[in-house]
Amino acid sequence: MADAPTEFLKGTLDLMILKTLSWAPAHGYGIARWIEHCTDDVLEVEEGSLYPALHKLEDDGLITAEWGITEHNRRAKFYRLTPAGKRRLAASHAYWARFAGAVSKVLETAPASA
Amino acid sequence: MADAPTEFLKGTLDLMILKTLSWAPAHGYGIARWIEHCTDDVLEVEEGSLYPALHKLEDDGLITAEWGITEHNRRAKFYRLTPAGKRRLAASHAYWARFAGAVSKVLETAPASA
DNA sequence: TGCGTTACCTAGGACTCAGAGGTATATACC
DNA sequence: GGTATATACCTCTGAGTCCTAGGTAACGCA
Numbered sequence: 001m002a003d004a005p006t007e008f009l010k011g012t013l014d015l016m017i018l019k020t021l022s023w024a025p026a027h028g029y030g031i032a033r034w035i036e037h038c039t040d041d042v043l044e045v046e047e048g049s050l051y052p053a054l055h056k057l058e059d060d061g062l063i064t065a066e067w068g069i070t071e072h073n074r075r076a077k078f079y080r081l082t083p084a085g086k087r088r089l090a091a092s093h094a095y096w097a098r099f100a101g102a103v104s105k106v107l108e109t110a111p112a113s114a
Numbered sequence: 115m116a117d118a119p120t121e122f123l124k125g126t127l128d129l130m131i132l133k134t135l136s137w138a139p140a141h142g143y144g145i146a147r148w149i150e151h152c153t154d155d156v157l158e159v160e161e162g163s164l165y166p167a168l169h170k171l172e173d174d175g176l177i178t179a180e181w182g183i184t185e186h187n188r189r190a191k192f193y194r195l196t197p198a199g200k201r202r203l204a205a206s207h208a209y210w211a212r213f214a215g216a217v218s219k220v221l222e223t224a225p226a227s228a
Numbered sequence: 229t230g231c232g233t234t235a236c237c238t239a240g241g242a243c244t245c246a247g248a249g250g251t252a253t254a255t256a257c258c
Numbered sequence: 259g260g261t262a263t264a265t266a267c268c269t270c271t272g273a274g275t276c277c278t279a280g281g282t283a284a285c286g287c288a
Binding site: 098 | 121122152153214217219221223
């Protein structure tokens with residue numbers, strides 16, 4: 001994905017796509033640009049990862065797509081969260097918190113406690 | 115890996131192994147048990163993931179192995195961090211902080227700021 | 229007309245993790 | 259002595275995820 005953190009990431013792409021769409025419908029290109037901007041380019045979204053992920057989310061019924069015109073007057077597919085997508089987002093967000101917390105626990109535990 | 119967070123994880127297994135070994139040398143089985151214990155079983159380390167990871171870290175020169183006897187009087191391979199492993203741990207730890215921070219930024223940004 | 233940006237897409241390979249299976253020994257219990 | 263449990267190691271294979279590299283096309287501007 002980026003500079004360095006290509007090591008981690010897994011499932012987090014789906015989560016961030018869903019989160020981005022929770023604010024408003026958006027097209028793939030815009031989602032990628034926004035995530036990069038929001039994280040000061042720490043997270044770079046590759047198109048080869050993005051579009052397959054988007055299609056999979058659509059197949060799973062978590063998002064729906066509709067063709068439209070962007071502010072730049074270009075044809076684009078706008079994605080929107082479905083109710084199932086909202087539920088998935090909530091669940092994934094909770095899982096992430098749980099997971100990240102667990103990793104932090106390991107990373108911050110002092111030697112003595114072992 | 116576990117209950118739920120099998121979605122995330124990637125690279126984090128290596129990181130947690132290195133971190134565990136930074137306290138003291140340990141054998142595979144012990145590393146797995148300790149990570150599970152430390153995270154209240156949020157993270158479950160599967161053997162099918164653990165041993166290949168251990169072998170890879172050894173091939174990469176980040177850890178070294180030596181046969182010994184455990185406190186249970188059983189034959190076990192004890193792994194120890196190499197200087198390169200310590201450097202990798204520091205770098206990965208920093209990457210993780212950077213990555214987790216970026217994900218949190220996306221997850222916690224309010225709609226209005228987009 | 230040509231170029232940069234916006235916007236979409238896929239095929240292929242690399243890599244990681246987990247499930248399932250297998251080996252062997254020490255200790256505890258019957 | 260025989261059996262069960264826990265400890266401790268290992269690998270094969272499949273499923274899934276991501277990236278590289280390539281391609282299409284339309285808009286706006288010089």
